[in-house]
Amino acid sequence: MSDIKIERVFPFGSREINYELYYQDRKTLGIKVYPDCKVRVTAPKNTSDDQLLKKLKEKAPWIIKQQNEFLSYHPLTPPRQYVNGETHLYLGRRYKLKVEPSNNNEVKLYGGRLVVFKKDNYTVESLLNQWYRQKAKHIFQETLINVLPLFHHYQINEPELHIKNMPTRWGSCTPHGKVILNPELIKAPKGSIEYVIIHELCHLVHHNHTKVFYALQEKMMPDWKKWKERLEFILNS
Ligand SMILES: [Zn+2]
Incomplete structure (x- = not known):
C-alpha cells in the first residue's frame, strides 16, 4: 500500500466512527474493522465525498456491530469482583x-x-x-466428538479428554493420546475451542510444529488463524 492515510470521523447517531481512509487503484469501496476496533476504508481514487458518506452511512450499523464484538475481547477488563452488573x-x-x-x-x-x-x-x-468447569467438560467433549471424523484417515484413537488449569496454555497432549484442555477456554467462541482441539488432534498425528503439522492444521481448519486471533484477545481479558 503506497497510499496516504487520511484520518476522518463519521458521525452516526450519538456516536462517532473514526476511520482511516486510503485511496487506491481499485474498483470497489472496501471497509474493514480490525480487532483493535480500527476502521479502514479503501476507496477507488475517483470516489466523491458524497459517495463515500453514503456508503459509510449504509455500513455504520455493521461497523458498530463488529467493533462491539471485538470490544468484548478487549484486554481492558478490570479484576473480577463477582458483583451484580459485572x-x-x-x-x-x-x-x-x-x-x-x-x-x-x-x-x-x-x-x-x-x-x-x-x-x-x-x-x-x-x-x-464450578459452573464454567461443568460446561467446559460437556462442551469440550461434544466438540471433540464433532471434529474427530475429520481425522478418520489418520488412525488416531478417540483421545481421553482432561481438564486442567494451566496458566500459560489452552491445551496440550501426551504421546499416549491424552488431550488436556484449559477450562478457561470455555470463555472463548466455539470456533476457538474447535481450533484448540483440532490443534491438539493434529499433534497426535505430528508431534511437533513443523511445516507438515501446519499443513495438516490448515487442511483441517482453513480459517484457524481467525480463531487463534480471537483466542489471544480472550487470553488478555
Ligand atoms: Zn502445538
Whole structure:
C-alpha cells in the first residue's frame, strides 16, 4: 500500500466512527474493522465525498456491530469482583452477572444474563467456576466428538479428554493420546475451542510444529488463524 492515510470521523447517531481512509487503484469501496476496533476504508481514487458518506452511512450499523464484538475481547477488563452488573465471558460472549440469594445453589443463563442463585456462606466466584468447569467438560467433549471424523484417515484413537488449569496454555497432549484442555477456554467462541482441539488432534498425528503439522492444521481448519486471533484477545481479558 503506497497510499496516504487520511484520518476522518463519521458521525452516526450519538456516536462517532473514526476511520482511516486510503485511496487506491481499485474498483470497489472496501471497509474493514480490525480487532483493535480500527476502521479502514479503501476507496477507488475517483470516489466523491458524497459517495463515500453514503456508503459509510449504509455500513455504520455493521461497523458498530463488529467493533462491539471485538470490544468484548478487549484486554481492558478490570479484576473480577463477582458483583451484580459485572460482565463475564461464556463462549465468546459477555453476560451481565446477577446474584440472587436463594435456598439452592444454581447458575443459569437466561434473559441474556448469567444468574447465580446462591445460599449464604457460598461465594459467587466458586459457584461460577464450578459452573464454567461443568460446561467446559460437556462442551469440550461434544466438540471433540464433532471434529474427530475429520481425522478418520489418520488412525488416531478417540483421545481421553482432561481438564486442567494451566496458566500459560489452552491445551496440550501426551504421546499416549491424552488431550488436556484449559477450562478457561470455555470463555472463548466455539470456533476457538474447535481450533484448540483440532490443534491438539493434529499433534497426535505430528508431534511437533513443523511445516507438515501446519499443513495438516490448515487442511483441517482453513480459517484457524481467525480463531487463534480471537483466542489471544480472550487470553488478555
Ligand atoms: Zn502445538
